[in-house]
Amino acid sequence: MTGTSGSDTILYHVDGELVPVDEATVSVDDRGFRYGDAAFETLRAYGGTVFEWDAHADRLDRTCETLGIDHGLDRGDLRARVDETLAANGLADAYVRLSITRGVQPGKLTPHRAVDPTVVIWVKPLPRGGVGGSDVWDGPATVQTVETRRIPNDALPAAAKTHNYLNGILARLELRGTGADEALLLDGDGHLTEGATSNLFFVDGGVLKTPATDGPVLPGITRRVVLDLAGDLGVPTAVGAYGRSAVEAADEVFLTNSTWELRPVARVDGTPVGEADGCGGPAQDPTDRVDHEVVDPGPVTGRLQSAFDRLVEECCY
Missing domain, CATH: 3.30.470.10 (Aminotransferase class 4, branched-chain amino acid transferase, N-terminal domain)
Incomplete structure (x- = not known):
């Protein structure tokens, strides 16, 4: 290097x-x-x-x-x-x-x-992500729910960003052989939390939703920026406790972190995003998927990506 x-x-x-x-x-x-x-x-x-x-x-x-x-x-x-x-x-x-x-x-x-x-x-x-720049990821992500549970806040506060990443490592180890890019962790009650290194967003009926940080969810910086941008764009938002079925049935799904910025999700547990009701046929086995398939990020995700790019351009270039 x-x-x-x-x-x-x-x-x-x-x-x-x-x-x-x-x-x-x-x-x-x-x-x-x-x-x-x-x-x-x-x-x-x-x-x-x-x-x-x-x-x-x-x-x-x-x-x-x-x-x-x-x-x-x-x-x-x-x-x-x-x-x-x-x-x-x-x-x-x-x-x-x-x-x-x-x-x-x-x-x-x-x-x-x-x-x-x-x-x-x-x-x-690392390449720029502003207007006219290139993304650091090769394509939309595929996400797989794992058995590893997120450590509860009363054991290790999720808001503390420490060197101890064994929870995420164990989650990522479960992805071996699945072809998935990111692990999706639930809490002990079965509620959605976040990815091993990312925050989770999904769109349901035009509402942008994300798990609340009063659970074991890192208060991501990019997560907060996205919520602010959604407010500026007039996109309705909701934070709360959601079950696994909520993201599986979502119209759009994306992940955020400082490296990926906003990365669309193509599949959740092998099912194409937006097709959990069966309109797209049977769920594809994640091990049989085509790497980095081309997927429209969806209208809300696309607007937020563009707004994020403009923000980076205005702040840094």
Whole structure:
């Protein structure tokens, strides 16, 4: 991997220093490695501008507060480190991951109050998603409901974006052999929550619906942007508790995250979106599907995609 600056290797930002990727390391005694005791944010840079920085920084603060990581870092300093990393690699359009761990402490589960945080900024080139840009996904997603359940909020708060991703990993492992792109997790009561790395939206009778964040659902930044855009466009919205049948019967379905932006869904559990009533014939076995089939995203999804593209263009280019 190379940056656009012409350097031979990409540079990461580790504890205040820019270092080549093959030298970017953290201690084996770091609690982020030992226990997943760390917070992170996935960011998108468009045209050299970090999209929705304040919202990401706010969520990072909340995660660190939940974890009791009093890192003492100023968000202006963190933003400067991100900008420095992008500039050092000559990247304008990029994926950025910012992590803050509790740092190196003795090998005991109970953390010390004093924190010397480890801060890592990881970047890679990623095409722009603004007007006239290209999507980072190859085509509409196929989604498969999995047996793995979302961890309840009273066990691990979903609003805390931590390094512990075993729940999502177990969900993705279930997709092996299915041909699906994303796992759809339910909560312990059988209600829809989210994908392994994405928030879920669906359209029912012209109403845009998404699971509420009072359940085990990450309050995604792109999720919030989409709800705001829907309000601007006059698209009615609803958040609540929905069963699996709601998304299977939906007219349109799409996923959101910072990387995918708005990604339409072609099939849910092998059934083409919008054809759960049988109008399209029997459900296709997900293992027999054609990869990345061409699917109209639907009128509501299409309007929201266009509005998101315009927002990125106005904010960042």
